[in-house]
Amino acid sequence: MLAISSLAPLFPGFTAPKTYAAYPVWADSTTKTVKFVALSKKAAVRLYHRARDFDRRTHEPGKHGGVVGRTALAVLHALLFDFLNYRTGRLDPSWQALAFKAGVAYSSVGRALKRLKALGMLFWLRRCTETHDADGRFLLKQDTNAYAVLPESQWLGYVAPPAPPPPAPGTWGDHPPLPDALTAAMAEQRHGGTLESVVRALESEPDNGVAAILARLGRAVQKAESGKSSGLSQ
Structure with a gap:
């Protein structure tokens, strides 16, 4: 069977229909x-x-x-x-x-x-x-x-790289050591901290005997001051 497009040469002006x-x-x-x-x-x-x-x-x-x-x-x-x-x-x-x-x-x-x-x-x-x-x-x-x-x-074959090691002690990027309780309390007092903030600094290191004694003393002072304030208000 002849294709429609093959008939075009036989008929001048004939255009085969478009196919989709x-x-x-x-x-x-x-x-x-x-x-x-x-x-x-x-x-x-x-x-x-x-x-x-x-x-x-x-x-x-x-x-x-x-x-x-x-x-x-x-x-x-x-x-x-x-x-x-x-x-x-x-x-x-x-x-x-x-x-x-x-x-x-x-x-x-x-x-x-x-x-x-x-x-x-x-x-x-x-x-x-x-x-x-x-x-x-x-x-x-x-x-x-x-x-x-x-x-x-x-991802095929991907392995996450290992985390970088922490900086060596004393080098750039290393976290400075935290101050001990006594040093922290002294810094609080020096910078105008309240009695409460000084006591909390002392209580941050419960294994430090001197700091623990001073913290108890500070709490006693707070309790006494609180009692005086209550007496005055009455």
Whole structure:
């Protein structure tokens, strides 16, 4: 059977009718409304720094970058800091917009997104919208993907770096030793502290015998003053 288009040369001025795919979109595209999850800017910054650290710690000599790669990191940076709505979580840029903001080629965006998804760092949903053509026929139109940057607990092969050790005693950043109860009480008195604040400072170190005796003395003085005040009020 001859195709209609093959008849065109036999009839001058004949134009074969346009044909349309029933649904010219990706098979797994959804028309449902996507519910984005909000992500604060602080959390976005933390995720990006951990992704960069992940790439550095997996770098092998003689190779460009680690398991993430520079291009994928650039795309991730654009997603988190150029397109993510921190209040609503909306994240649905086009590939053209990603390529421009990340400073990479359009074809590189697809490879970068696939790498991020393979590592468990990114997930997306393909979306489409219902529409009609000029003749009123129902069509599905491809829309931009909806993205979600996943937490580091989902990243393939990621191990959180160990916490840095505390500063050595006496070095910059080390916490100064707390003053003993007697020193703290003297400081309170010197700076015009009340009897109550001085007694509390003495009671902060119950194992200090001298401080404990002075604290009891201070409480006795408070009790005596309280009794005098009650007698005067009567």
